[in-house]
Amino acid sequence: MKKELQKEIQDTQEINENSKTKEEELVDNQEINMDKNNNNLIKRIMILCIAIGVILFLSYYGNNKIDVTEYVYSSNKVSKNIDGYTIVQVSDLHNKLFGDNNDKLINKIKKEKPDMIVLTGDIVDANKTNVDVAISTAKRLRKIAITYYVTGNHEYQISQTYRDKLMKGLEEAGVIILNNRLEIINDNLCVLGMDEQEITG
Numbered sequence: 511m512k513k514e515l516q517k518e519i520q521d522t523q524e525i526n527e528n529s530k531t532k533e534e535e536l537v538d539n540q541e542i543n544m545d546k547n548n549n550n551l552i553k554r555i556m557i558l559c560i561a562i563g564v565i566l567f568l569s570y571y572g573n574n575k576i577d578v579t580e581y582v583y584s585s586n587k588v589s590k591n592i593d594g595y596t597i598v599q600v601s602d603l604h605n606k607l608f609g610d611n612n613d614k615l616i617n618k619i620k621k622e623k624p625d626m627i628v629l630t631g632d633i634v635d636a637n638k639t640n641v642d643v644a645i646s647t648a649k650r651l652r653k654i655a656i657t658y659y660v661t662g663n664h665e666y667q668i669s670q671t672y673r674d675k676l677m678k679g680l681e682e683a684g685v686i687i688l689n690n691r692l693e694i695i696n697d698n699l700c701v702l703g704m705d706e707q708e709i710t711g
Contacts, residue, residue, distance in 0.1 A: 576608055576618055589698040598624040600651070604635035604664065605643045612647045616654070624655045628701070629685070631662020634676060639668050645679035652684045660688045660703035 598619050608614035619627065629651070633644040651657045659680055665673060680687060688703020695701060 592698055596624045597626045598622050599628045599630055601630040602632040604632055605640045616650050620654055627651050627655050627657040629659040631660055632664040634664055636664045636667030639672055641672050641676045648680050648685050649683040657685045658688050658701055659685045661705055
């Protein structure tokens with residue numbers, strides 16, 4: 511009887527030890543899984559941070575870089591009198607300043623030695639309008655070469671007061687506003703500007 515009782519007690523102890531071992535294993539497995547999950551979460555957060563950093567860098571770089579694309583047009587129909595005639599098109603400045611007083615932009619344009627500069631809209635930004643920056647830039651461009659201007663959609667999103675100030679400032683700077691107007695440069699070359707509202711209705 512004693513032996514049986516001892517055996518039962520021993521069996522119970524073994525069962526308890528086995529269940530403790532299983533519980534410990536279960537706890538260990540849970541901790542391992544938690545560590546893995548934490549590591550995965552940290553990796554995901556790091557990847558997300560790197561991706562956001564790259565996007566911010568590219569966005570900043572794209573908005574603070576001056577892109578220059580060169581096109582060469584040649585035709586037998588064009589007189590040799592305008593051979594090498596250079597037109598610089600400046601578009602979508604949105605009040606942006608490239609260096610102090612737009613020095614980087616102005617110097618880049620000067621290097622091209624243009625015969626004509628055309629400002630093709632959105633020199634102001636409807637969300638952060640600064641007409642003075644646009645007029646100042648236009649004045650400096652006009653000193654480089656004859657300068658033509660046509661409106662963009664942002665010029666019609668600013669108030670009438672700002673728009674009037676912009677147009678007056680451009681005219682006073684000597685910029686020719688092509689508002690549904692044709693300018694004949696010579697026998698072989700003319701410039702036509704369509705008002706943004708006329709195009710989009």
